[in-house]
Amino acid sequence: QQQVKQSPQSLIVQKGGIPIINCAYENTAFDYFPWYQQFPGKGPALLIAIRPDVSEKKEGRFTISFNKSAKQFSLHIMDSQPGDSATYFCAASRTAGNMLTFGGGTRLMVKP
């Protein structure tokens, strides 16, 4: 199976809150897990990515937590800002070939 399941579909938080977006995958051959941010009318932009040899990665206000045994990973956005309002996609790929399998997306709204 190549599916990546993402939840929730939409999320509303207040400024300064910590939205959490979750993803689950089935294919144990996946070894690269990126998160993309997409604004309306734009292509997805890479935010942060993790490999299964670490359980957490942090870049600025964005943190990925990875649970290899559960085949789950999540994105946390610290101190969220209205400018973070966008659609977020998790994805997964194998190093060989690299084609990305995307989750369904989470539309995040950060209220001022």
Added chain:
Amino acid sequence: DTGVSQNPRHKITKRGQNVTFRCDPISEHNRLYWYRQTLGQGPEFLTYFQNEAQLEKSRLLSDRFSAERPKGSFSTLEIQRTEQGDSAMYLCASSLSGGNEQFFGPGTRLTVL
């Protein structure tokens, strides 16, 4: 601008017409990918090239779709006899072989009337 570029940005066509999109990857990237994104969904992989060789095609890519990358630089995606179900955003991405990071272009939005 040294990012991935796509042209046209928008295309409106009538059902049954042929359309062609172009993607110019980041100059040193030898891998090029095409994805399709429908409204409210994540992008779905269509096909990818390593230099000029087309290495993999998704089952989503029907016989009406063809992609080329003749000199290993820019790529074209052609859809023949368009159908209303082809309406979507067509995204191109590029990467270095051996590296996982894919950089996406702004996409071409196709509307089939």
